Amino acid sequence: MAISARANLKNAPKIAEQLGHLCVVWAAVEYRLFRVFCLLSDLPIPMARVLFYAQRTTRARIDAVLAIAPIILRNKNGDENSAELKKLKKLLGDIGNLAGERNKYVHDTWGGYSETSVRAVQFRMTGNELHGQYQHVNQHDVARLVERIETKRGALWRFSLQLAPKMPALHERLGKPPDLTLAHTKKDIRPKRKKAKRRPPRAP
Numbered sequence: 001m002a003i004s005a006r007a008n009l010k011n012a013p014k015i016a017e018q019l020g021h022l023c024v025v026w027a028a029v030e031y032r033l034f035r036v037f038c039l040l041s042d043l044p045i046p047m048a049r050v051l052f053y054a055q056r057t058t059r060a061r062i063d064a065v066l067a068i069a070p071i072i073l074r075n076k077n078g079d080e081n082s083a084e085l086k087k088l089k090k091l092l093g094d095i096g097n098l099a100g101e102r103n104k105y106v107h108d109t110w111g112g113y114s115e116t117s118v119r120a121v122q123f124r125m126t127g128n129e130l131h132g133q134y135q136h137v138n139q140h141d142v143a144r145l146v147e148r149i150e151t152k153r154g155a156l157w158r159f160s161l162q163l164a165p166k167m168p169a170l171h172e173r174l175g176k177p178p179d180l181t182l183a184h185t186k187k188d189i190r191p192k193r194k195k196a197k198r199r200p201p202r203a204p
Contacts, residue, residue, distance in 0.1 A: 006110045012120040018142035025149045032156040040068040058099040
């Protein structure tokens with residue numbers, strides 16, 4: 001039986017419902033990630049919001065957090081092996097992996113065997129197969145992913161709550177920011193060029 005693309009899931013309302021939950025919980029994850037960005041950056045909320053949401057993908061937003069985190073969450077001796085940093089990297093790595101699974105359900109095309117069939121499939125077009133492939137999807141597949149994402153959302157929220165009281169002291173360790181001038185940069189450390197040795201004149 002042929003499979004055709006669908007523009008809606010009216011015949012699979014339970015799957016459509018779970019996709020709605022998926023979108024809602026993912027937005028909550030990114031909002032919690034924004035809170036961590038605010039804590040680490042110590043920027044005014046309007047400026048932090050502009051910078052964070054100017055990143056158009058989850059991967060870019062995670063990278064923005066991970067760019068700041070090693071500066072703030074390092075140990076007193078300056079290394080980047082603090083428990084908080086390790087925990088954050090692990091958590092954001094898990095969220096990054098879940099982003100790929102979420103993207104499949106949100107962005108891949110849906111299809112079915114007929115307009116009245118409640119069975120739903122998705123076309124997976126990113127593989128190495130010549131014509132792509134399709135995969136059957138049911139409500140339980142999406143619901144399980146929603147639960148896993150919700151778990152990480154909760155973990156990210158708890159992490160931010162534990163981090164918040166520590167932030168004033170962590171930012172204070174950075175010291176007063178200097179003026180952005182060359183006077184505060186390190187001296188030129190480029191290697192000196194070696195003078196070329198003169199070759200002796202050729203004998204006539």
